[in-house]
Amino acid sequence: MNPLILHAQDAINRRSFLSGSCSLLGMTALNSLITSPSLQAAPIASTLPGFPHLPIKAKRVIYLFQSGAPSQMDLFDYKPEMAKHFGKDLPDSIRQGQRLTGMSSGQKNFPVAPSLFKFAEHGQSRATISELMPHLSTIADDLCFIKSMHTEAINHDPAITFFQTGRQIAGYPSMGSWLSYGLGSENKDLPAFVVLTSFGSGRPDDQPLYNRLWGSGFLPTQHQGVKFRNSGDPVLYLSNPNGMSAATRRQTLDDINALNQHRFGNVGDPEIQSRIAQYEMAFRMQTSVPELTDFSKEPKQILDSYGPDVKRPGSYAANCLLARRLAERDVRFVQLFHMGWDQHGNLPKAIKGQCHDTDQPTTALIKDLKQRGLLDDTLIVWGGEFGRTIYSQGALTKENYGRDHHPRCFTIFLAGGGIKPGMTVGETDDYSYNIVRDPVSIFDLHATMLNRLGIDHNRLTHKFQGLDAKLTGVEKAHAIRSILL
Numbered sequence: 001m002n003p004l005i006l007h008a009q010d011a012i013n014r015r016s017f018l019s020g021s022c023s024l025l026g027m028t029a030l031n032s033l034i035t036s037p038s039l040q041a042a043p044i045a046s047t048l049p050g051f052p053h054l055p056i057k058a059k060r061v062i063y064l065f066q067s068g069a070p071s072q073m074d075l076f077d078y079k080p081e082m083a084k085h086f087g088k089d090l091p092d093s094i095r096q097g098q099r100l101t102g103m104s105s106g107q108k109n110f111p112v113a114p115s116l117f118k119f120a121e122h123g124q125s126r127a128t129i130s131e132l133m134p135h136l137s138t139i140a141d142d143l144c145f146i147k148s149m150h151t152e153a154i155n156h157d158p159a160i161t162f163f164q165t166g167r168q169i170a171g172y173p174s175m176g177s178w179l180s181y182g183l184g185s186e187n188k189d190l191p192a193f194v195v196l197t198s199f200g201s202g203r204p205d206d207q208p209l210y211n212r213l214w215g216s217g218f219l220p221t222q223h224q225g226v227k228f229r230n231s232g233d234p235v236l237y238l239s240n241p242n243g244m245s246a247a248t249r250r251q252t253l254d255d256i257n258a259l260n261q262h263r264f265g266n267v268g269d270p271e272i273q274s275r276i277a278q279y280e281m282a283f284r285m286q287t288s289v290p291e292l293t294d295f296s297k298e299p300k301q302i303l304d305s306y307g308p309d310v311k312r313p314g315s316y317a318a319n320c321l322l323a324r325r326l327a328e329r330d331v332r333f334v335q336l337f338h339m340g341w342d343q344h345g346n347l348p349k350a351i352k353g354q355c356h357d358t359d360q361p362t363t364a365l366i367k368d369l370k371q372r373g374l375l376d377d378t379l380i381v382w383g384g385e386f387g388r389t390i391y392s393q394g395a396l397t398k399e400n401y402g403r404d405h406h407p408r409c410f411t412i413f414l415a416g417g418g419i420k421p422g423m424t425v426g427e428t429d430d431y432s433y434n435i436v437r438d439p440v441s442i443f444d445l446h447a448t449m450l451n452r453l454g455i456d457h458n459r460l461t462h463k464f465q466g467l468d469a470k471l472t473g474v475e476k477a478h479a480i481r482s483i484l485l
Contacts, residue, residue, distance in 0.1 A: 048182055052454025057418025057485065058379040059186070061179070061449060062323045062334045064362060066354075067160065068206045068341030071388040071403050072411040073432040074115045074351055077147050078128040081430045082114035082390065090391045094431050101154055103344060103393060104404040110391035112431070113401035116348050125422035132355040135363035141422040142366060142375075144414045144483050148426020148435045151386050151407045151442055156207045156342065159385035159407070163442055164213045166471045173217035173462075175446060176333035178471045180223040181216075182460045183453065186330035189288035193225040193333045194326055196319040200340020202354035209337055218464045225335065228322070230314025234293050238286055246286075292325055302368065307360040317361040324368050327378050341384055344393050345402035366415050379417025379452050381445075386410055390431045409435050412445075418452040418485045425483060443477035451479040 073079050090110040104110070118131045123140035136143075153159035158168035165172040173181070176193035185192035195214045200206065214225030228234040240246065264272040295303065295311070298321070303310050309317035316338045323334045338358060343350040362382060369375040387410025388403035409428045415421065427437040447457040450471070457477060461468035 048460075050459070051182055053456040053459055054451060054454045056454035057377070058416070058452040059377045060327055060330065060332050060334070061176075061379045061381065061417070061453070062327060062365070063175075063336065064320075064358075064365075064380065064382040065160075065163070065335060065337050066341050066358070066382065066384040067209065067337050067339045068156070068200075068203065068343070069159075069384040069386050069388060069405060069410070070341045070354070071115075071343065071347060071351060072147070072409070073388070073390060074117055074347070075130045075132060075355075076128065076145060076411045076413070077409075077428060077432045078119040078130075079114070079390070079430055079432050080119075082112055085112040086114055087111045087396060090431065090433075094429065094433050096434070098408065099154060101405050104389070104391075107393070110389075111396045112390055113392040113396050113403070116399070123422060125424070127422075127424060132351060133359045135360045139363055139366055139415075142370070142415050144419045144421060145411060145424040146413065146426055146440050146445075146480075146483075147409070147411045147424060147428060148437065148439050149383070149387075149410050149412055149442075149445070150435060150439055151410075153386065154405050154407050156385060156405075157210075159405075160207075160209075160213060163385050165217065166443065166446060166473050170210075170212050171217055172469075173219045173223070173471070174214050174225060174335075175449070175471055176214060176225050176335055177216040177219050177223040178450075178460060179333045179453065181219050181462070182455055183332060185332055189284045190292070190326070190329055190331055191226040192331065193223065193335075194331055195225040195227040195335045195337070196322060197227070197230065197337045198314055198316040198319050198339070198357075200316070200338055200354045200357050202340035202350040202352075202357070203342055204340065206339040206342050209339065213337075214335060218469070219462055225333075228289075228293075234289055238289055240286070292329065293322065295321065305360075305364040305367065307364070309357070310361070316357045317364075320361040320365040321368075324365055324372075324374075327369065327374055328372070343388070343402060344404060346400060347388075347402050348400060369416065375416035377417060379419065379449060380415040381412065381449070382414075383412025384410070387432070390433055406433070408433060414483070420483050420485055423483065425480060438482075440480060441475075441477065443472045443475055444480055446472050447477045448479045448483070451484065 088111065090112055119128050121127065122129050122137040125141050127140040127143065127145060129137045129140060151159055151162060153162050153168050161170060162168045164174045180192035193214065197209060211227065214227065216224040226235065229236070233239055260272050306317045306321050309315040310321055312318060319336050323336060326334045340354050366375065366380060369378050387406040389406045392401040393404040394402050409432060425438055426435060426440060428434060429436050450457045450460060457470065457472045461470045
């Protein structure tokens with residue numbers, strides 16, 4: 001190891017030991033504020049040297065993550081032949097020894113469950129969309145469907161972690177953090193990476209979400225996502241305590257920053273500079289966030305277009321409108337997580353609730369961006385962490401079924417941001433079980449997203465554990481050329 005690094009580390013250790021006993025309580029209080037999810041991001045004015053590498057087609061991303069895994073064959077991957085196979089056991093030639101989850105591995109048979117819902121072709125693209133998505137059907141020609149997504153993970157937590165970070169284990173940077181790190185922010189008053197969450201009506205007790213899903217991993221902490229809350233102040237500590245004026249808060253921050261600068265001069269820890277930036281961001285957000293989240297000046301026709309839930313803070317509809325407002329303010333990466341899609345039983349009823357939550361607001365968001373001229377440079381991504389099985393988990397009846405996890409194939413769609421509209425990529429077999437044409441991995445999707453933002457995914461790296469770590473990992477990945485404008 002470099003002797004200068006060892007010397008600097010020794011200096012930090014000595015100073016930490018000598019100062020620790022007298023400053024423990026004060027630093028504990030300070031850290032309780034600094035490590036709050038509300039203060040974990042700051043705007044980065046500049047990009048990394050040499051960025052961007054490619055022509056920029058998208059300036060920002062809105063990722064509509066449908067947590068729990070939507071059933072592709074009930075929404076977009078139409079399989080009319082399955083009606084002939086109702087209740088028949090899934091052929092071994094189709095399952096091909098695929099591993100099962102613990103929830104269906106004990107089943108003696110795997111009865112085929114055709115979708116109960118009707119499908120129709122829509123638009124000039126003739127995209128097949130379920131009756132569950134009547135609003136989305138009206139903009140079929142704005143969408144690009146990928147029906148051949150696949151993943152390595154079969155359970156929720158590693159699968160969601162894989163989608164967000166390119167790894168199934170925790171501790172790696174999320175894609176929003178990578179974008180903040182590589183491209184920085186164009187808004188000094190809002191974070192580069194904002195996270196919004198909502199609970200669906202399909203399954204209220206769905207899988208939980210963890211803050212590490214929008215964490216910065218080994219990247220500097222100012223690149224971590226900032227989660228907006230569903231009630232009260234959107235961001236913790238946004239309001240000053242009773243009796244504290246804005247001037248007093250400013251003076252307090254100046255004093256804390258002076259202490260931090262002194263500490264930085266002594267130990268040279270770059271994370272101290274991140275802390276200073278985080279405090280400054282929090283102060284600016286006291287003004288920018290209330291204005292951002294105030295829908296009172298939105299025209300009635302816009303509010304109506306998002307549906308009746310738009311006035312309920314924390315709903316998917318409200319978060320979609322908030323995402324549009326964040327896009328207008330050039331926030332780099334907006335991630336919406338909508339929970340409730342994990343429908344192992346009673347799927348027909350549960351999926352109706354989820355589609356009621358999401359269909360109209362998703363459509364309104366895309367239309368709203370388009371009519372404001374923002375869709376061309378805003379990349380929209382909609383999808384979950386894996387798919388569902390064609391066979392029923394548990395009992396199958398004419399009116400009811402459930403579906404287990406299925407990583408081999410599932411459907412997502414994209415819109416805007418330099419993506420060709422009105423097309424479909426990939427194809428699955430008659431059972432929506434195996435990919436038969438144009439498979440797309442999660443790494444390919446990540447590479448495509450980065451490409452539209454002007455980034456060569458092989459060149460967005462950060463040294464970690466002796467390696468040039470990147471979002472797309474070490475496996476071969478490529479942008480999906482057929483869908484690029």
